[in-house]
Structures are given as C-alpha cells and as structure tokens.
Amino acid sequence: MRKLFIFIFRIRAFLVFLLLEGFSLYLLYRSNAYHNAAFYQSSNYYVGRVLEIQSEVANYFNLTEVNEHLAQENASLRMQLTQLQERQQNDSLGGVKDSLFVATDSLGPAVFTYRPARVTSNSVRGLNNHLALNMGSDAGIQPGMGVLTANGVVGRVKAVSKHYATVTSLLHSQTLISVKLKRNKSLGSIRWDTENPETASLHYIPLSEKVFKGDSVVTSGAGGIYPPGILVGRVVSVRKELDKSFYTIVVRLGVDFEKLSYVYVVENKRKPELDSLMIRSGITEENE
Numbered sequence: 001m002r003k004l005f006i007f008i009f010r011i012r013a014f015l016v017f018l019l020l021e022g023f024s025l026y027l028l029y030r031s032n033a034y035h036n037a038a039f040y041q042s043s044n045y046y047v048g049r050v051l052e053i054q055s056e057v058a059n060y061f062n063l064t065e066v067n068e069h070l071a072q073e074n075a076s077l078r079m080q081l082t083q084l085q086e087r088q089q090n091d092s093l094g095g096v097k098d099s100l101f102v103a104t105d106s107l108g109p110a111v112f113t114y115r116p117a118r119v120t121s122n123s124v125r126g127l128n129n130h131l132a133l134n135m136g137s138d139a140g141i142q143p144g145m146g147v148l149t150a151n152g153v154v155g156r157v158k159a160v161s162k163h164y165a166t167v168t169s170l171l172h173s174q175t176l177i178s179v180k181l182k183r184n185k186s187l188g189s190i191r192w193d194t195e196n197p198e199t200a201s202l203h204y205i206p207l208s209e210k211v212f213k214g215d216s217v218v219t220s221g222a223g224g225i226y227p228p229g230i231l232v233g234r235v236v237s238v239r240k241e242l243d244k245s246f247y248t249i250v251v252r253l254g255v256d257f258e259k260l261s262y263v264y265v266v267e268n269k270r271k272p273e274l275d276s277l278m279i280r281s282g283i284t285e286e287n288e
Helices: 002-010 012-031 033-061 063-092 099-104 271-281
Strands: 112-122 128-133 146-149 152-160 165-172 176-181 187-191 199-203 216-219 231-240 247-253 262-268
Touching: 002 012, 128 152, 128 262, 176 231, 199 231, 262 271
Parallel strands: 152 231
Antiparallel strands: 112 128, 112 262, 128 165, 146 152, 146 262, 152 165, 176 187, 176 216, 187 199, 199 247, 216 231, 231 247
C-alpha cells in the first residue's frame, strides 16, 4: 500500500493534468451544441461496435448448441423424407391407387428412424478405419445400425457402451455395402480398396450394363441396414478388363471423411424381423 501511495505521489502532476483535461472537455461539449452532437454520435458508434462484438462472441460459444438443435431437426426431416420415398415406392407398385387418399393420409409409423450424434474421433489414413460417437445404448444406439450424413453413407455401428459407440467406417478393408446404379438399377457392391479416403471401388457390375462417368451410386436397401436410395458416390472412371466379366469402376464418395462432425444413426424398426427370417432360412448376410 505504501508503494502505491509513493507511485501516485510521483505522478500527481500527470493525474492533475488528466483531471483538468477531462473537466475542460466536459465544459466544451456541454456548452457547444456542435461538439455535443459529435460526441454523442461517436460514443453511440463505439458503444454499438462493442455490443456487436459482444453479440458475435456469445453467438460463437452458442454454436455447439445450435448445431445440435439443427442436427435433431435434420434427423426428423430425413425420417419424413424416407417415409415419403417408401410411400412413393408403394404407390408405384399399386399399393395405393387413390391420389386424393395419398395426399391426405398420414405417413404412418416410420420404418427407419434417425438419431443425430457427434463424431468424437475419426481415422481416415489406416487400412481399417473407425469412428467414435458421443451416443450409446442410453440413446437407443445398437450394434449393426447404419450411420449416414446428409451427403451419403459413413459406416455401421460396431460396438456400444452406455454413452458412446464405435463405428466401422466405410473406409475399412472389410466393409462391403450393397449398392445399385441409380440410372439403370444395376446391383453391385462398394468396397474401399483404393487407399484414397475420397474414393472406393464399385464391384460386380457386368459388362452387359452401360455405365457412364457421373452415374450416381446409391444404397440398394438389401440387408435392411440403410434405406434404399441413399447416395454413396458418383462414378469417376469406368474401365473394361480383357480377362474380367465385370467393369473396373472407381467411385468418388459423397462423404468427406476428413471433415466429419455430425452424423445420423439410422435404425430399421423391421430389421429384427428380417434377421429372424434370414436365420430360419439359413441365409448368411454377406454385405453390409
């Protein structure tokens, strides 16, 4: 405390100068209309800038909450979109013929439901890559469920704990996903054997089919893990091999695995029924 008083005593002249300067400015702006208006205009500008910066900082720290809310909303919208697609497929098969009934009827119970989750860790450079999610069995996540983003297929849930889940990425040497070409419905399988996190190979498309660069590759729905019609990627190269009866096709994946932050875990409510039937029939599921 004694040192503080000594310091103030040393700069007493400067402090008196600041006090007198402030008082003189007060008298100037108080007695002069022009200076008074200019002062308030400048002060309003700086106060506005401070409040704007404060708002930007608050919005930045609220981004996590906003993103989670948007992810939940998108999951709900994606579930409704899947229901509409299922309804359209049923209509095309003659399941519903009255267009007025289709327009007014409710969508009914959802076959596929979506749960948003945040990616807590992710690998893309290994031979067998995995992800970790911040949701587990408490949120209804179970092994075997599919994982998607708005841009395409990510992988499949491998294991769960109470609050977390691990996912076998599409970028895994053992991942095999049943797909089809959207244009001609030709069935094949996607396997990641390119060692490039941006591409994968499309197998088992016969030479009798016509495949073009830019063709969309979507999920076939086989196995009941992913809804049919989910984008996987687009064809970037097609090549014929002399000693093969299938094309050699490279697909650019729709998902940017290096920038994953939020995903959707998709549950097929009818998957247990399908699995039970497959077991009774002695059929082993080969494709994810």
